[in-house]
Amino acid sequence: MRRAVLVLLLLTGTLPAQLPRRFYAWWSSPVVQDLNLTAEQQKKVRETLKEYRPHLQDIRTAVDGAEQDVEEQFNADPMDPQRVDKAIERLIAARAELTRTLTQMSLKLRTVLTQQQWQELQKRRPGQEKEK
Numbered sequence: 001m002r003r004a005v006l007v008l009l010l011l012t013g014t015l016p017a018q019l020p021r022r023f024y025a026w027w028s029s030p031v032v033q034d035l036n037l038t039a040e041q042q043k044k045v046r047e048t049l050k051e052y053r054p055h056l057q058d059i060r061t062a063v064d065g066a067e068q069d070v071e072e073q074f075n076a077d078p079m080d081p082q083r084v085d086k087a088i089e090r091l092i093a094a095r096a097e098l099t100r101t102l103t104q105m106s107l108k109l110r111t112v113l114t115q116q117q118w119q120e121l122q123k124r125r126p127g128q129e130k131e132k
Contacts, residue, residue, distance in 0.1 A: 027109070035113070048112070056098075056105070063098055066093075072087075
């Protein structure tokens with residue numbers, strides 16, 4: 001049953017919207033201007049993004065391929081439950097790797113910011129106003 005719910009979420013595209021809020025691209029938004037990053041901080045942010053970009057692109061490709069495979073398996077006639085299950089497991093693994101890598105990158109970016117900058121970033125993240 002739980003797997004069926006997961007598959008429905010994946011196929012309807014609602015799961016990406018449920019990623020934790022800390023994964024928004026603050027470094028390329030107007031918010032970054034309000035943080036008053038030093039030149040050294042800006043350099044470290046750029047280096048971190050450059051370091052993670054190739055791996056994130058590879059993971060995104062893997063997630064896209066796994067999503068497509070799940071969809072193809074669901075549309076197959078006749079549908080093979082074992083192949084569907086393998087496709088689901090591949091998608092789960094790809095999404096887990098994406099979450100792991102984004103979290104690691106976020107941690108590295110967090111270490112660049114001061115506590116005050118971090119607090120300002122948290123106040124400015126999208127959707128924050130709705131939560132209050």
